[in-house]
Amino acid sequence: MSEVVLDVRSLSVVFPTQTGDVRAVSDLSYTLHRGETLGIVGESGSGKSVSSLALMGLLNRNRARITGEAVLSGRDLLSLPSDQMRDVRGKDVAMIFQDPFACLHPMHRVGDQIAEAVTAHVKVSKSEANKRAVDLLDAVGIPNAKSRSRDYPHQFSGGMRQRAMIAMALVHNPSVLIADEPTTALDVTVQAQILKLIERVKDEFDIGVILITHDLGVIAETADTVLVMYAGRVMEVAPSRELFQAPQNPYTWGLLGSMPTIERRLDRLVAIEGSPPSMVAVPPGCAFNPRCPYRFARCTTELPELKDVEGGHADRCHLSDQSKREIWAATAAERLGATG
Amino acid sequence: MSPTAEPIVELEHVSKEFPVRQGVFARGRARVHAVEDVTLTVNRGETLGIVGESGCGKSTTARLMLRLIDPTAGTIRFEGHDISKLSHRQLRPMRREMQMIFQDPYASLNPRKTVEQIVGQPFAVHKVTSAREAKLRVHELLEVVGLAREHASRYPHEFSGGQRQRIGIARALALNPKLIVCDEPVSALDVSVQAQILNLLRSLQDEFNLTYVFISHDLSVMRQICSRIAVMYLGRVVELAESERIFEQPRHPYTAVLISAVPRLSVDGTRHERIVVGGDVPSPIDPPSGCVFHPRCPRARPGHCDTVEPVLEPTPGDASHIAACHYPLERWPVDGSELRYREDDQARVGVE
Numbered sequence: 154m155s156e157v158v159l160d161v162r163s164l165s166v167v168f169p170t171q172t173g174d175v176r177a178v179s180d181l182s183y184t185l186h187r188g189e190t191l192g193i194v195g196e197s198g199s200g201k202s203v204s205s206l207a208l209m210g211l212l213n214r215n216r217a218r219i220t221g222e223a224v225l226s227g228r229d230l231l232s233l234p235s236d237q238m239r240d241v242r243g244k245d246v247a248m249i250f251q252d253p254f255a256c257l258h259p260m261h262r263v264g265d266q267i268a269e270a271v272t273a274h275v276k277v278s279k280s281e282a283n284k285r286a287v288d289l290l291d292a293v294g295i296p297n298a299k300s301r302s303r304d305y306p307h308q309f310s311g312g313m314r315q316r317a318m319i320a321m322a323l324v325h326n327p328s329v330l331i332a333d334e335p336t337t338a339l340d341v342t343v344q345a346q347i348l349k350l351i352e353r354v355k356d357e358f359d360i361g362v363i364l365i366t367h368d369l370g371v372i373a374e375t376a377d378t379v380l381v382m383y384a385g386r387v388m389e390v391a392p393s394r395e396l397f398q399a400p401q402n403p404y405t406w407g408l409l410g411s412m413p414t415i416e417r418r419l420d421r422l423v424a425i426e427g428s429p430p431s432m433v434a435v436p437p438g439c440a441f442n443p444r445c446p447y448r449f450a451r452c453t454t455e456l457p458e459l460k461d462v463e464g465g466h467a468d469r470c471h472l473s474d475q476s477k478r479e480i481w482a483a484t485a486a487e488r489l490g491a492t493g
Numbered sequence: 494m495s496p497t498a499e500p501i502v503e504l505e506h507v508s509k510e511f512p513v514r515q516g517v518f519a520r521g522r523a524r525v526h527a528v529e530d531v532t533l534t535v536n537r538g539e540t541l542g543i544v545g546e547s548g549c550g551k552s553t554t555a556r557l558m559l560r561l562i563d564p565t566a567g568t569i570r571f572e573g574h575d576i577s578k579l580s581h582r583q584l585r586p587m588r589r590e591m592q593m594i595f596q597d598p599y600a601s602l603n604p605r606k607t608v609e610q611i612v613g614q615p616f617a618v619h620k621v622t623s624a625r626e627a628k629l630r631v632h633e634l635l636e637v638v639g640l641a642r643e644h645a646s647r648y649p650h651e652f653s654g655g656q657r658q659r660i661g662i663a664r665a666l667a668l669n670p671k672l673i674v675c676d677e678p679v680s681a682l683d684v685s686v687q688a689q690i691l692n693l694l695r696s697l698q699d700e701f702n703l704t705y706v707f708i709s710h711d712l713s714v715m716r717q718i719c720s721r722i723a724v725m726y727l728g729r730v731v732e733l734a735e736s737e738r739i740f741e742q743p744r745h746p747y748t749a750v751l752i753s754a755v756p757r758l759s760v761d762g763t764r765h766e767r768i769v770v771g772g773d774v775p776s777p778i779d780p781p782s783g784c785v786f787h788p789r790c791p792r793a794r795p796g797h798c799d800t801v802e803p804v805l806e807p808t809p810g811d812a813s814h815i816a817a818c819h820y821p822l823e824r825w826p827v828d829g830s831e832l833r834y835r836e837d838d839q840a841r842v843g844v845e
Binding site for chain 1 (some may be wrong): 519655685687689710736737751753755758769770
């Protein structure tokens with residue numbers, strides 16, 4: 154595989170609150186390679202966004218206890234002083250968010266905002282910065298980039314705003330792009346355009362992409378490797394193909410089962426009962442155990458390890474490999490029975 | 494699906510325009526054509542889905558069905574009665590028969606009222622039962638939607654998103670309505686919870702013989718719950734058919750694009766080829782000439798699609814499947830030559 158651009162080791166984020174510690178992320182580790190898309194999937198409160206905000210240095214260190222390390226080109230992002238982090242943020246690691254309208258200043262022209270991102274890290278003339286902004290807008294598929302760069306954000310549609318955000322993220326050829334629910338606020342036809350664009354940008358600029366989403370369909374179509382998170386922990390990690398063909402973890406089964414599919418009408422969706430736990434009171438043992446149909450005594454007391462299955466596939470569950478294989482075979486047969 | 498097609502709501506050539514202020518002096522000159530000449534029938538016991546992208550008029554259409562807003566033109570009938578010109582007072586007795594479930598379970602419940610007050614509100618408004626009876630009925634409703642009667646004294650903030658949506662559903666069921674309009678009821682929920690709510694809606698329909706109008710932008714959800722689907726684009730119904738027909742044999746290129754754009758899980762790990770259509774939905778203030786979809790349509794032919802607006806026409810051999818397209822698709826799935834794949838963002842016209 155190609156060069157590792159980001160190496161995250163045992164990242165934990167804890168927010169101390171009056172009602173107790175919120176363990177938003179616990180012991181998260183992964184590596185990201187150049188040209189790879191790492192999908193992080195989970196429900197609300199699973200810690201998928203917080204882990205990335207921690208990497209970007211966007212969490213207030215007075216309110217959050219962050220431990221572990223995240224090495225990007227030889228430097229540990231988590232221990233950098235904030236002035237040096239400012240140098241990395243937007244330059245080596247860039248991030249795009251769910252709501253592109255909230256991320257653009259409504260009273261400044263789109264082109265100027267991108268040009269500002271250029272001058273934030275390198276000393277260039279105003280006109281050079283503007284030229285770079287126009288080039289990038291053109292590269293992300295904004296028609297008539299030169300004249301559109303003079304527009305204000307409200308003159309852009311949702312999809313164009315997200316394109317502008319991507320252009321801004323690319324200003325300094327970052328090695329890592331974090332996309333946090335980049336298409337959730339967009340219409341399906343526009344979502345398809347933006348996913349395509351992120352993929353193209355990843356190849357052209359040779360960067361590693363972290364794609365955070367709750368949508369397994371988006372993951373299936375874009376990610377090379379998938380991390381499934383629940384209550385702040387990784388439940389399963391696998392190459393994308395592996396994860397969808399032979400998922401090992403009951404939570405992943407539940408997610409796959411509850412996804413409405415466009416392929417066929419199902420007699421009944423297999424819902425996961427209950428709702429994700431409050432992060433102040435995470436259940437002891439395996440955090441998923443109260444909702445897990447396969448739990449047994451051990452699950453309620455002992456946290457399972459993240460164990461390797463094979464070839465980069467690991468999962469966190471007490472069930473034996475044998476019973477996992479049997480359960481998945483039965484579940485898959487039931488769900489896919491209609492397709493033959 | 495519907496052996497006795499008995500209409501409950503009928504829209505006939507209904508249009509709705511909203512005035513927009515453009516600048517200080519040109520007050521009210523421009524108009525948003527939110528819904529344009531829509532004719533649609535909802536039959537008793539069915540689930541009619543309305544799907545489309547933002548701004549296509551799906552929510553406006555639903556609000557017209559309930560007469561929550563007044564139509565600019567056309568006739569709206571509820572159980573055979575013309576309700577398009579009734580006053581609010583005259584509408585009131587009919588309101589009991591029609592209810593709504595909203596998208597955002599956080600915004601649609603009053604944070605200062607208890608669950609009992611929220612779910613019991615319809616009884617108070619319509620003065621149908623005594624306070625004692627209302628209380629019993631609230632407990633019953635909570636159990637029907639999968640909550641416990643102990644929940645009655647709690648406030649909305651004590652509940653998760655999925656539970657709040659259940660409260661919203663209980664409130665909608667309170668007066669035994671005939672029609673429930675569900676406006677994106679699961680869009681704000683986590684996937685694992687979405688499935689619970691969809692299953693609940695399905696079983697309630699069987700139990701109480703409900704008719705749903707189900708609005709969503711999510712075709713995967715639509716396929717699980719709808720019996721018929723209307724596809725809307727820029728205020729117009731562009732295709733209408735039995736749900737399975739829409740997915741198995743879409744006729745309108747826009748429907749095909751929508752279906753194809755949905756990211757999907759494949760069993761064997763292969764990625765499906767998406768038809769990525771360029772551009773954004775045009776402004777409903779100034780809709781394109783001819784077929785409104787022509788600037789984005791991969792099948793549009795210059796000189797025809799950009800000048801003549803197509804009307805809804807039945808599919809040969811299936812009169813219940815109608816589509817408004819001059820060159821409807823004949824096969825599905827299509828290969829590249831029929832719906833050419835394109836990535837550029839510029840509107841391109843001309844195929845063949």
